[in-house]
Amino acid sequence: QVQLVESGGGLVQAGGSLRLSCAASGRTFNDYAMAWFRQAPGKEREFVAAISWSGSSTYLTHSVKGRFTISRDNAKNTVYLQMNSLKPEDTGVYYCAASRGSSWPVRDPLLHVDFWGKGTLVTVSS
Numbered sequence: 765q766v767q768l769v770e771s772g773g774g775l776v777q778a779g780g781s782l783r784l785s786c787a788a789s790g791r792t793f794n795d796y797a798m799a800w801f802r803q804a805p806g807k808e809r810e811f812v813a814a815i816s817w818s819g820s821s822t823y824l825t826h827s828v829k830g831r832f833t834i835s836r837d838n839a840k841n842t843v844y845l846q847m848n849s850l851k852p853e854d855t856g857v858y859y860c861a862a863s864r865g866s867s868w869p870v871r872d873p874l875l876h877v878d879f880w881g882k883g884t885l886v887t888v889s890s
Contacts, residue, residue, distance in 0.1 A: 766790040766879040768860045773884030776850055780888070784845040786860030786881055793841040794818070796862040799873065800834065800845045802886075804856040812858070813845060814868035821867055828854075850888045857883040 772784040784800070799814035813834040814823040822834050831850075836843040843860065860881040863869075869876050 766793075766796065766862050768862060768879055768881035770858065770860045770881045770884040773858060773886045775887045775889065778850060778852055778888055778890050780850050781846070781848045782850065782886060784847065784858055784860075784884060784886075786843045786845075788841045788843070788862065794838045795864060796878070797865055797868040798834075798836060798843040799861045799863065799868050799877075800843075801859045801861060801874075802854075802856040803859070803883075804853075807856075809859070809874065810856075811870075811873040814870075814873070815843060816867040818866070823868065823870055847886070850886075852888045852890045855886060855888045857885050859883045 767789045769787045794817050800812045801809050802812050803809040815834045819836045831848050833846040861877045862879040863876040864878050
């Protein structure tokens with residue numbers, strides 16, 4: 765089992781920044797690729813970003829490229845999502861997820877989730 769706990773969400777004005785953290789405990793953190801998903805009210809859960817177990821490979825969905833950065837610190841068992849230039853459409857609950865393996869398959873990413881966090885709410889006001 766891997767337990768994931770997100771933090772860092774909150775209310776921010778458009779154009780502002782937030783850094784989300786996801787602390788993992790349980791099994792060996794660097795056995796897992798990590799990802800962030802988000803879910804806006806009334807919408808499906810969306811794949812936002814992923815990072816390989818080593819941190820050497822990352823993926824960002826098109827709508828956040830140039831604004832968000834995903835990183836991880838395996839010594840601290842933590843993955844981060846730095847979010848800059850936030851827009852109201854970034855509003856939603858952000859979930860951390862873990863997938864056993866070296867990298868996260870971009871095709872059908874939801875199918876590869878082994879563990880979920882409970883989420884942290886990000887609200888971007890206009």
